[in-house]
Amino acid sequence: MQRHMDQELSDLKDRLLQMGALVEEQIERAIAAMIERDAVLAGQVIERDRLVNRFDVEIDETCIRLLALQAPAAKDLRFVTTAMKISTELERMSDLAENICERVIELNEEPQLKPYIDLPRMAAWTMKMVRESLDAFVRQDAALARKVCADDDFVDNLTHQLFRELVSFMIENPATITRAIRLTFIGKYIERIADHATNIGELVIYMVEGKIVRHMTSPSPGPS
């Protein structure tokens, strides 16, 4: 029975990692589409979101089936409920990658506002957080998960910096307002992806240590 259970849990982990790899790719491509002003790539990312959704439904059904048929206990139970929640976080990250691409397509209607410097930096940092949150999950590494949570502050700071810069653009030249607002939204989407990576970090700590650490860190600050 336990051996069968171990196999099922190992399959579940594999599926979650496949989903994670797909979502990482979605975010990476969304950012590439922004930098390259590539509307075709943006359209592909939007289209591929349905693959992520399919993973989410499938993983959810697998978890429910495991809970119903195997009645896992202790650590295995925590693994299954955590997998369910990580799948939701990943799915929402992919929605945000899709939102980035929607704004990219709109931004392409006008000339580029300015060379993108802060946004790719924020994105690179965020992608590192996503990758490390999934690594922490695979390796059951609570220390790495804690690092991910701590890194979120850096993304929040970059978001603030970006907003201040975009506001100064808007004030200097009102013709930039629509574009600057779209870029502000992209910044906000990236910040939220980092928040989801932080959520995964917190879930991993819970899974490993059996201790709920969410709500211990402060909520992400706003656009001021």
Place this chain on the structure above:
Amino acid sequence: MQRHMDQELSDLKDRLLQMGALVEEQIERAIAAMIERDAVLAGQVIERDRLVNRFDVEIDETCIRLLALQAPAAKDLRFVTTAMKISTELERMSDLAENICERVIELNEEPQLKPYIDLPRMAAWTMKMVRESLDAFVRQDAALARKVCADDDFVDNLTHQLFRELVSFMIENPATITRAIRLTFIGKYIERIADHATNIGELVIYMVEGKIVRHMTSPSPGPS
């Protein structure tokens, strides 16, 4: 055993509804703080978010305990996993009420930009969605849950209208930009609260019908 289980499930439902009532109140007060420009009330909402977080952790622990000790099956199992997820949705709504209040406090540093018309309408509609999503959960009413999901389009339309109006303010008078952006963010927070109500609606449909309907509806459109 089943009678004991029924009692546990009934207690769980009560706690979730208490949490729901608290979150509804948080949203209502955040909007009141915005309309009345009441920084004290805004501060109270921010402070009270920790009560919501406490509910979230407690409900999560209750669900895990039920899964471990009672090994619920079929409908009861779906109820427990749904309760876990609804708790997460409610907790994120409360975070957004907190974000609204952070912007309200900042907005109070300058005179009011304009009489708020669209935002209270969006908020009223959204609060109705939150209330109905919880009613649908209590009454196990999939039809009401579907109505909640359908209502989300109306909030999305109001958000677009609001954004267009705020952009025209900014273009006409750059001195309004900072305030208009803060109001844009509040609009976005309200839109996201409505998205979370929609998520609850989809979870209720799943709980009642055993059918996953999320990802059947289109993602919420952006700020264009």
